[in-house]
Amino acid sequence: MKRFALIGLPNTGKSTLFNRLTGMSQRVGNWPGLTVDLTSARVLLGGRMVELVDLPGVNDLTGYTDDEAVVRDVLMSTAFDAVVLVLNAAQLDRQLPLAMQILASGLPAVVVLNMADEARLMGIQLDVDALQKKLGVSVALVSAKRMEGWPRLMDMLNRQASGAEPAVHAQLDKVPETQQAIALAHACLQGVWSLPPVLPVGQTEKVDAWLMHPWLGLPLFFGFMALLFNLTYQIGTPLQDLVGSGLDWFKEAALGHWLAPLPAIAQSLLLDGIWQGVSTVLTFAPILFVFFILMAMVEDSGYLARAAYLTDAFMARLGLDGRGFVMQLMGFGCNVPAILGTRVMRERKQRLLTMLIIPFSLCSARLQVVVFFSGILFRPQQAPWVLLLLYLLSFAVAIFTAWVFKHRYRGNEAFLLELPPYRLPGLRHMLIRAAGEVRAFLELASSFILMGVVLVWLVSHIPAGQDKTLADILGSVMAPVLDPIGIRHELAVALLVGFVAKEILLGGLAVIYGVPEAGLGAALLHHLDWSSAMSFLIFTLIYVPCLSTVAAIRRESKSRAFTALSVAWSVLLAWVIAFVFYQGVHYLR
Amino acid sequence: MVSLDKFPLGCKGVVDSLELSDEAVRRVAxxxxxxxxxxxxxxxxxxxxxxxxxxxxxxxxxxxSLARFIRVKVAE
Incomplete structure (x- = not known):
């Protein structure tokens, strides 16, 4: 099988071209030794199967950004039959240097000049045949979004795939340095490509006059975020409920029936353990799908870069970049997609720092717990203020975390980001991408979450003598840690349940106190005093949001150590804040 | 000649020199x-x-913070 690499600068429509060429056959996967996933797909070109690998967008082959290192590693370790180089036809002045570097590396290449439609609107003069002659490789001018120029592109790719030469490794030592590549590129563009003397004022500038307005920009940004947030949950939550009740129905109507002949303990393991885990994971699917479609819209339309512009002044002080702010806000709905969404940040350290603070965003599952507790602990007039205070607490904890870790995960100060013209996102492209993301997450999370759920089941069901289960033992073992923060021993299991998912925490509490969920409020008031209940609530807010979030962090960071750090840090912080609260209240009394 | 962060808004200019590390020059270039x-x-x-x-x-x-190290002048 032949192997082609797809290379280009960020924002050149590389992924759109990839989707056009491959359709649904693509696969997101781990490449040995890399900290990012690569997407690849098999396509039939020139009568042969070709594996097309979509490499991250890079500006320069000699640089030291994470993505540049990834591309170099892949090109060095793997032999390719061809590089398909995607460039923005309107920006050849800054994009052609990459072509010069690729050509010098000795890899066979073809050049795709994308965004022919935009270049035309800009009034750019371009002689494709002359450029082809100067570069010495095939060049096709296309618009991947509109599928313009397709016959010439396919012809070029088919010819490249039918060649008989063996695949080669890149000779990176022959690649010219940036300055030299720029000089070569400029010489090559002489008389072949030129900008008009005056660029036309486009729609983008008119829209940006509002969206990037010094005073109106931020309110509009928060407005958009509120809309995005509401859309995700207006569409996603009913779907989630639908999937949830469908799964419950299946459990009641079919599964319970089939498993009836089994002994009670096996039934419980299968239903309360494994099935519970499966349904927890599956109910995430609809919300992730909706989130990824909406995020793709924000990103592909070009608005994400504007959001970065508006929030960068604040985020830079926290050692983050503006795009992290969007993810932090999305985390208030659900942490899982927000963590997966950090992929838009291409620098690893920035992503790690953002991933460290997202779990403190008070997500909708935790909100359920907070609303319940503040309802029973406070008078109706006070409850909304308590809720507001807890939101502020979650922001404060996130900012504190960023402040503590910003030196360890210091991003590169040389932060530059293209502000692409506003573009209408392609529906097909968004659907393919969202489906791929959801599938990839479910593959990882299912095993991870299943393990956690079964573990909790075992702890609360394995007998440990004298009418006790492991859970009771756990409570007494944890006593030295729980007593100083006023959390009663029987609640150790509730915290363990909450670690799996906050959605099942209230149900878990009801089981612990042996009451139906409707009577839980009264039971809690009976068993817990005010400060102890508040301490439990504060701890619940701050420690690990859920196993799915941990799974997402594990998947995105590709590091066990980092995942462990994230879990340990949030538990430590939760404990310290609950301790200060509980002991403070007692001191004041 | 001024640094880019002090350059007047809405004006056209020419880059004179980049007083940056090699890696930053590469990114800016x-x-x-x-x-x-x-x-x-x-x-x-x-x-x-x-x-x-x-x-x-x-x-x-x-x-x-990056613009401070880019020297520019107003275009003729």
Missing amino acids: AFGLIPGSQFCLSRRAPFGGPLVLEVGCTRFLLRR
Whole structure:
């Protein structure tokens, strides 16, 4: 099988071209030794199967950004039959240097000049045949979004795939340095490509006059975020409920029936353990799908870069970049997609720092717990203020975390980001991408979450003598840690349940106190005093949001150590804040 | 000649020199900012936020902390 690499600068429509060429056959996967996933797909070109690998967008082959290192590693370790180089036809002045570097590396290449439609609107003069002659490789001018120029592109790719030469490794030592590549590129563009003397004022500038307005920009940004947030949950939550009740129905109507002949303990393991885990994971699917479609819209339309512009002044002080702010806000709905969404940040350290603070965003599952507790602990007039205070607490904890870790995960100060013209996102492209993301997450999370759920089941069901289960033992073992923060021993299991998912925490509490969920409020008031209940609530807010979030962090960071750090840090912080609260209240009394 | 962070808004200029590390020069050059290239400073975010520059058909933002080390002059 032949192997082609797809290379280009960020924002050149590389992924759109990839989707056009491959359709649904693509696969997101781990490449040995890399900290990012690569997407690849098999396509039939020139009568042969070709594996097309979509490499991250890079500006320069000699640089030291994470993505540049990834591309170099892949090109060095793997032999390719061809590089398909995607460039923005309107920006050849800054994009052609990459072509010069690729050509010098000795890899066979073809050049795709994308965004022919935009270049035309800009009034750019371009002689494709002359450029082809100067570069010495095939060049096709296309618009991947509109599928313009397709016959010439396919012809070029088919010819490249039918060649008989063996695949080669890149000779990176022959690649010219940036300055030299720029000089070569400029010489090559002489008389072949030129900008008009005056660029036309486009729609983008008119829209940006509002969206990037010094005073109106931020309110509009928060407005958009509120809309995005509401859309995700207006569409996603009913779907989630639908999937949830469908799964419950299946459990009641079919599964319970089939498993009836089994002994009670096996039934419980299968239903309360494994099935519970499966349904927890599956109910995430609809919300992730909706989130990824909406995020793709924000990103592909070009608005994400504007959001970065508006929030960068604040985020830079926290050692983050503006795009992290969007993810932090999305985390208030659900942490899982927000963590997966950090992929838009291409620098690893920035992503790690953002991933460290997202779990403190008070997500909708935790909100359920907070609303319940503040309802029973406070008078109706006070409850909304308590809720507001807890939101502020979650922001404060996130900012504190960023402040503590910003030196360890210091991003590169040389932060530059293209502000692409506003573009209408392609529906097909968004659907393919969202489906791929959801599938990839479910593959990882299912095993991870299943393990956690079964573990909790075992702890609360394995007998440990004298009418006790492991859970009771756990409570007494944890006593030295729980007593100083006023959390009663029987609640150790509730915290363990909450670690799996906050959605099942209230149900878990009801089981612990042996009451139906409707009577839980009264039971809690009976068993817990005010400060102890508040301490439990504060701890619940701050420690690990859920196993799915941990799974997402594990998947995105590709590091066990980092995942462990994230879990340990949030538990430590939760404990310290609950301790200060509980002991403070007692001191004041 | 001034540093880019002090350059007047809405004006066209020419890059004179980049007083940056090799890696930063590479990043800046990838957006077309090299000595001799023409640009337009089109926006400046409030509260010390980033600048928006136009070089050719490319618009991009860069932080003021970086702009401080880019020497520029007003285009003739």
